[in-house]
Amino acid sequence: MAQEKTYIEDIERTLYDIKNVDKSKYKSQSGLTEDIIRDISARKNDPEWMLEFRLKSLEVYNQLSLPNWGPDLSELNMDEIVTYVQPDAKMTGSWDEVPEDIKDTFDRLGIPEAEQTSLAGVGAQYDSEVVYHSIQEDLVKQGVIYTDMETALHEHEEIVRDHFMKLVPPKDHKFAALHGAVWSGGSFVYVPEGVHVEIPLQSYFRLNAAGAGQFEHTLIIVEKNASLHFIEGCSAPKYNVTNLHAGCVELFVNDGARLRYSTIENWSRNMMNLNTKRAVVGKDGVIEWVSGSFGSHVSMLYPCSVLKGENAKCEFTGVTFASKGQNLDTGASVIHCAPHTSANISTRTISKAGGKATYRSAVKVTKNAPYAKCSVNCESLMLDDISRSDTLPTMDIEGDEADIGHEATIGRISDEAIFYLMSRGISEDEARSMIVRGFVEPIAKELPLEYAVEMNNLVNIELEGTMG
Amino acid sequence: MLELKDLTYQVEENNETLTIIDHLDLTIDDGKFIVITGPNGGGKSTLAKLIMGVKELTSGQMIFDGEDITECSITDRARKGISFAFQQPVHFKGIKVLDLLRLATGKNISVNTACEYLSKVGLCAKEYIDREVNSSLSGGELKRIEIATVLARGTKFSIFDEPEAGIDIWSFQNLIQVFENIRKTVKGTVLIISHQERILNIADEIIVIENGKVKKHGPKDEILPELLGTADAVNRACSKMS
Numbered sequence: 001m002a003q004e005k006t007y008i009e010d011i012e013r014t015l016y017d018i019k020n021v022d023k024s025k026y027k028s029q030s031g032l033t034e035d036i037i038r039d040i041s042a043r044k045n046d047p048e049w050m051l052e053f054r055l056k057s058l059e060v061y062n063q064l065s066l067p068n069w070g071p072d073l074s075e076l077n078m079d080e081i082v083t084y085v086q087p088d089a090k091m092t093g094s095w096d097e098v099p100e101d102i103k104d105t106f107d108r109l110g111i112p113e114a115e116q117t118s119l120a121g122v123g124a125q126y127d128s129e130v131v132y133h134s135i136q137e138d139l140v141k142q143g144v145i146y147t148d149m150e151t152a153l154h155e156h157e158e159i160v161r162d163h164f165m166k167l168v169p170p171k172d173h174k175f176a177a178l179h180g181a182v183w184s185g186g187s188f189v190y191v192p193e194g195v196h197v198e199i200p201l202q203s204y205f206r207l208n209a210a211g212a213g214q215f216e217h218t219l220i221i222v223e224k225n226a227s228l229h230f231i232e233g234c235s236a237p238k239y240n241v242t243n244l245h246a247g248c249v250e251l252f253v254n255d256g257a258r259l260r261y262s263t264i265e266n267w268s269r270n271m272m273n274l275n276t277k278r279a280v281v282g283k284d285g286v287i288e289w290v291s292g293s294f295g296s297h298v299s300m301l302y303p304c305s306v307l308k309g310e311n312a313k314c315e316f317t318g319v320t321f322a323s324k325g326q327n328l329d330t331g332a333s334v335i336h337c338a339p340h341t342s343a344n345i346s347t348r349t350i351s352k353a354g355g356k357a358t359y360r361s362a363v364k365v366t367k368n369a370p371y372a373k374c375s376v377n378c379e380s381l382m383l384d385d386i387s388r389s390d391t392l393p394t395m396d397i398e399g400d401e402a403d404i405g406h407e408a409t410i411g412r413i414s415d416e417a418i419f420y421l422m423s424r425g426i427s428e429d430e431a432r433s434m435i436v437r438g439f440v441e442p443i444a445k446e447l448p449l450e451y452a453v454e455m456n457n458l459v460n461i462e463l464e465g466t467m468g
Numbered sequence: 469m470l471e472l473k474d475l476t477y478q479v480e481e482n483n484e485t486l487t488i489i490d491h492l493d494l495t496i497d498d499g500k501f502i503v504i505t506g507p508n509g510g511g512k513s514t515l516a517k518l519i520m521g522v523k524e525l526t527s528g529q530m531i532f533d534g535e536d537i538t539e540c541s542i543t544d545r546a547r548k549g550i551s552f553a554f555q556q557p558v559h560f561k562g563i564k565v566l567d568l569l570r571l572a573t574g575k576n577i578s579v580n581t582a583c584e585y586l587s588k589v590g591l592c593a594k595e596y597i598d599r600e601v602n603s604s605l606s607g608g609e610l611k612r613i614e615i616a617t618v619l620a621r622g623t624k625f626s627i628f629d630e631p632e633a634g635i636d637i638w639s640f641q642n643l644i645q646v647f648e649n650i651r652k653t654v655k656g657t658v659l660i661i662s663h664q665e666r667i668l669n670i671a672d673e674i675i676v677i678e679n680g681k682v683k684k685h686g687p688k689d690e691i692l693p694e695l696l697g698t699a700d701a702v703n704r705a706c707s708k709m710s
Contacts, residue, residue, distance in 0.1 A: 419522050420558035422542035423551065424571050424621070438563060 057180025283309030608639025
């Protein structure tokens with residue numbers, strides 16, 4: 001009889017750890033000074049207002065302190081971080097024009113293949129600049145814009161100016177300010193009123209240079225009654241110096257619109273991932289976050305949904321897997337600002353081999369949001385005695401007639417469950433992996449499996465043989 | 469055939485060594501329908517778990533079909549043909565009744581085949597096959613599903629640990645019918661831990677375990693009257709006291 005054989009091991013990183021020789025065309029000096037900011041801005045040919053914005057952000061950065069909560073960030077020394085690495089490649093719409101080594105990297109990650117089979121558009125960023133962007137012609141004809149942020153800044157300057165860092169102002173926190181000062185690359189999406197982008201768009205961010213930072217900015221505007229599924233992927237090879245990711249995602253979901261934003265984050269274990277994501281949702285609009293956090297040394301990531309219009313909705317689905325040497329502090333926040341707004345947050349965290357996973361959530365219901373509904377469900381699983389899992393929910397309810405629920409469980413795999421599966425002829429390792437798979441199943445099924453090639457490597461499910 | 473030789477199982481509790489199974493010897497022949505009974509705390513369930521490998525022996529030897537399985541893991545014993553019905557099937561999120569049955573057989577069995585196993589335990593299969601295994605199912609339903617999974621395994625040696633525990637009288641009536649059916653149809657050895665007269669009544673052999681030892685072992689016709697006699701005597705004594 002053929003036996004199903006499954007394992008859940010550490011995330012297989014070989015694919016991501018292939019390093020290219022650093023052929024960057026230009027690298028800024030390490031550290032953060034006004035001269036460096038001016039230099040980046042000049043090289044990017046920023047409009048004057050953007051240079052001013054960067055310099056103001058730098059001022060804010062210098063005024064703000066590191067957060068006094070969450071993971072220890074003392075390992076991060078900004079004086080050692082190179083904030084701008086320009087690859088030796090120009091943005092193009094043809095993979096043939098992308099330099100061989102960079103193209104090979106994205107080939108290995110399966111991006112061109114996914115573009116052929118299941119995506120309506122692709123953006124590929126390498127270090128600080130986007131090197132490839134494409135979108136299907138029929139979407140262009142419908143007025144959909146999908147391009148890199150630099151192009152958007154020049155070709156759609158007014159839209160960018162009206163929205164750029166309006167949802168996440170530099171004063172929000174120190175790393176938002178850092179982002180405002182040194183941002184580079186990222187994707188811009190505009191979906192006109194009533195247009196439904198049926199097939200997802202995907203942007204992939206690859207950081208190759210050691211000791212560098214990546215600060216891409218993603219700005220998505222989904223106009224009234226339009227819809228979009230956007231997928232973001234990211235990875236980097238491992239170095240023995242600290243890399244930094246401080247991206248920023250701003251999502252504008254207008255009345256009656258729907259946006260699904262899926263992320264599969266698999267940074268290397270030397271990465272500080274201090275990312276900020278926020279969405280504002282209009283009347284009857286829906287934001288759906290699907291978030292998989294698997295990589296990085298330290299992560300702080302709490303996508304925020306501002307439910308601004310009546311009946312606006314948020315669905316947040318997240319999975320975090322912290323293994324050896326990882327401290328992943330993830331969660332979600334929701335701000336109910338209008339009547340009858342609703343949110344549903346569902347997360348799973350797994351910790352093993354001494355990893356630390358923290359779920360942190362904040363739910364705020366303002367006075368203007370009567371009849372708000374919010375349900376939070378977070379479940380944690382520790383696979384051994386040396387790992388740690390914490391759940392830190394906060395709720396601030398001012399609105400009347402609110403219906404708020406919070407459910408949290410933290411557990412270990414029970415011996416009885418293992419024995420049960422073994423008594424069915426399954427080995428102990430296989431039994432553990434089945435339980436973990438069952439645990440993440442409700443979340444895993446939401447992840448865009450068919451598009452994100454690395455998903456197979458994330459919770460490494462190795463199937464040998466077949467059932468039956 | 470299962471041979472248990474000089475089995476001992478001890479636990480440490482409050483710095484004291486408690487002997488739960490005490491130098492127990494027992495041979496169980498193939499194809500028999502055997503019920504193990506005895507007073508609570510006598511070591512019945514422990515013995516069942518030792519056979520499956522869920523608990524580890526302190527000393528002794530187990531031979532199954534001529535092979536020493538003393539050091540075998542639960543998985544190995546399962547693969548050699550021993551099955552164990554837990555008090556309830558394992559619950560994990562998302563698992564459905566059909567999944568449990570497929571897990572038990574180790575095959576991607578068809579819905580129709582799975583339904584046949586459910587029918588054998590008196591469940592209307594179509595209603596259950598796609599249901600998630602969780603607290604929406606009653607204790608009696610869960611128990612019967614668990615029994616169905618052991619039937620689905622179709623192994624040489626099946627152990628049922630107090631199948632009647634924790635279910636209501638109505639479910640119990642159904643359960644007895646299930647075991648009466650198993651009695652008629654299953655070819656391998658069936659070992660049931662039970663206190664129930666109606667289950668004892670369908671046994672080929674009855675084994676009485678007390679203080680970690682085999683107190684009695686013999687054909688039902690020989691052992692059952694003795695047991696009932698004892699119960700009658702207790703009942704009579706109690707009625708006099710009242």
